[in-house]
Amino acid sequence: MRQIEIQCLRYHPVADQAPRWQTYEVPFTDDMSVLQGLQHIKDQLDGSLTFRWSCRMAICGSCGMMVNGEPKLSCETFLRDLFPGPVRVEALNHFPIVRDLVIDQSDFLRKLESVKPYLIPGKDPEGTFLQTPQQMEQYYQYSKCINCLLCYAACPQYGLDPEFIGPGLMALIHRYNADSRDGGRAGRMELINAEQGVWTCTAVGYCSDVCPKHVDPANAVNQNKVNGAIAWLAGPFRPKASGKP
Amino acid sequence: MTSGADETRQGHRYVRSMAGWWHRNPVYFWYMVREVTAVGVAVYALVLLAGVVSLALGEASWNRWLAAMRSPASIALHVLLLAGMVCHAWSWFAIMPKTMPMLFVGGKRVAASTITRAGYAAAVAAAALLVALAWWLRP
Numbered sequence: 001m002r003q004i005e006i007q008c009l010r011y012h013p014v015a016d017q018a019p020r021w022q023t024y025e026v027p028f029t030d031d032m033s034v035l036q037g038l039q040h041i042k043d044q045l046d047g048s049l050t051f052r053w054s055c056r057m058a059i060c061g062s063c064g065m066m067v068n069g070e071p072k073l074s075c076e077t078f079l080r081d082l083f084p085g086p087v088r089v090e091a092l093n094h095f096p097i098v099r100d101l102v103i104d105q106s107d108f109l110r111k112l113e114s115v116k117p118y119l120i121p122g123k124d125p126e127g128t129f130l131q132t133p134q135q136m137e138q139y140y141q142y143s144k145c146i147n148c149l150l151c152y153a154a155c156p157q158y159g160l161d162p163e164f165i166g167p168g169l170m171a172l173i174h175r176y177n178a179d180s181r182d183g184g185r186a187g188r189m190e191l192i193n194a195e196q197g198v199w200t201c202t203a204v205g206y207c208s209d210v211c212p213k214h215v216d217p218a219n220a221v222n223q224n225k226v227n228g229a230i231a232w233l234a235g236p237f238r239p240k241a242s243g244k245p
Numbered sequence: 246m247t248s249g250a251d252e253t254r255q256g257h258r259y260v261r262s263m264a265g266w267w268h269r270n271p272v273y274f275w276y277m278v279r280e281v282t283a284v285g286v287a288v289y290a291l292v293l294l295a296g297v298v299s300l301a302l303g304e305a306s307w308n309r310w311l312a313a314m315r316s317p318a319s320i321a322l323h324v325l326l327l328a329g330m331v332c333h334a335w336s337w338f339a340i341m342p343k344t345m346p347m348l349f350v351g352g353k354r355v356a357a358s359t360i361t362r363a364g365y366a367a368a369v370a371a372a373a374l375l376v377a378l379a380w381w382l383r384p
Contacts, residue, residue, distance in 0.1 A: 013257040069270060096258030104258050134349060156273060159263045204276045205340045218343040226346070 001027040004079050006037050008049060009090035011097045019097060022046075023086070028079040034087060035063050035074040038101075051101035058212055061148030065101050066090045071150035071210045094152055094159035108149060111165055115191060117172050122183025135180045142175035142220055144213040151207035151217050157200050164200040165191060167207035167217035174220035177227070186231075193228040201225070275336060282333035285326050338364030 006026050011019040024045050026037045035053055042049050051074075054060040058076040067077050068088050079087065095103035151167040152158050158166045173192060177185045191197050201221045208218040267273045299310035313319055341364050342357035349355070 011259050013259070014254050016259075019259060019261075093261070094263075096260045098258060134352065137354060138347065154272075156263070156266050156276075159266060202276075202280070203340060203344060204273070205343050206270075206272045206276070208343055209272065216343065218340075219345075222344040223346050 001029060002083065003027050004037070004083055005086035006034075006041065007086050007088045008038075008041070008100065009088075009097075010049070010100050011091075012048075012099060019090075021088075026079075030078075030080045032079050033075050034065075034067055034072070034077045034079060034082070034089065037079050037087070038074065038089070049101075050099045059146060061146035064092050064148045064150050064153065066093055066153065071153035073148060073150070073212050076212065092149055092153040094155065094162070095149070103149075105149065107162055108147075108152065108166070108168070111169055112147075112172075115165070115169050115173050116184055116188055117176065119176060119179065119182050120184030120187070122181065127181075129181045131180055138180070139175050139178040142171045142178065142215055142217075145171055145175070145215045145217075146213055148212065150210045150212065151215075154204075154206040154210045156204060156206075157202060161196070161200060163196045165194075165197055167201070167221060168215075170198065170201075170224060171215050171217040171220040174224060177224075189228065189231045192224045193232055198222075198224045198228050278332055279336040279340075282329040282336075285329035286333060289326050289330070334368045335365075338368065 003025050006024050007021050008024065009019045010016070010022045024041045026040050026045075028037060028040075032040075033056075035051075035056065038049065038051055039053075042051075051063070051065070053063040053075065055062070056075045058073050061073070063074045064071060065074050066072070066089065067074060068082065071092060074089070079085075089101065091097045091101045091103050095105070095107075098104050145168060147168065149168065151171075155164075155167050158164050170192075173188050176182045177188055193199075198221050201218075203218065203222060205218045208216045211217065267277045296307075296310050296314075299306040338361050342360040345360070347354055348360065
């Protein structure tokens with residue numbers, strides 16, 4: 001069986017002042033993912049190594065981590081492709097480290113609640129909501145997000161300014177705004193047009209490159225720069241709403 | 246747990262520094278090249294604007310601007326700016342599909358690679374047209 005060196009960034013909040021690297025020699029077969037390599041370490045070599053995982057099939061979005069400096073789902077990144085190594089594994093960039101490979105997601109979860117990520121009935125709440133394939137295509141790719149946060153780890157603007165709402169949530173906002181059945185667009189426009197909304201994005205574009213579900217968050221953000229500018233320009237001409245949308 | 250553990254640090258989150266982020270990943274490096282070369286595009290617009298102003302100021306002024314354009318320093322600047330502009334155009338058209346609304350032709354979505362290639366073709370055609378015009382109008 002072939003061996004590969006896995007270097008893990010370790011951090012224990014009580015024992016360590018700062019993260020440190022620890023190296024493990026891991027035997028692997030061709031069908032083993034980086035996640036399985038980490039599981040081998042935890043089961044056979046060092047039970048204290050801490051990381052998140054669940055489905056092992058790139059759908060739960062739990063096992064995102066930096067693999068050789070790139071944000072990856074460790075369950076769909078294979079050790080055979082990284083041979084002869086070494087493989088450097090660390091917690092997702094731009095998030096505070098709770099312990100070892102586990103990040104603090106609370107900032108993302110707090111923002112997630114604020115974007116109204118659900119269909120808000122429009123003018124005809126009792127309608128039949130027929131959609132053409134083209135209407136569906138406007139939002140379908142954005143609905144495939146699994147909240148794995150790889151796009152946040154790819155976005156330097158989020159790293160520099162954690163108040164930025166970020167690529168994943170902008171894609172989620174667009175998923176509902178671009179849906180012909182939704183009537184909540186005006187209510188989400190304030191978030192889009194805020195300084196920490198689309199205008200913090202400088203079109204690095206790496207968020208879309210790393211997305212394991214091809215959601216293309218950079219496209220969602222940039223489409224909303226246009227939408228946000230139009231809404232801002234049209235603002236003074238719109239009749240005052242009687243209540244909140 | 247190692248000796249000397251500080252229990253008051255329980256629950257402490259470690260925030261990593263962003264210092265030097267732009268040269269940690271080639272994608273970030275090329276993003277910065279795109280941003281910096283945009284400054285070069287603006288600088289060259291100023292050079293051309295200076296030419297227009299010189300033309301308005303009369304023949305002597307125009308000839309001084311032409312002479313300045315032919316100096317070795319100016320030619321070196323032109324080579325540098327041309328390289329920057331090629332870099333900028335290449336990088337910009339690569340990201341262009343991510344910056345625009347979905348395009349549909351005959352009910353089918355136009356692929357990102359098609360949009361990028363169309364951008365490259367348009368840039369090459371525009372540059373070729375400009376060179377041909379300059380050649381045709383040469384004194």
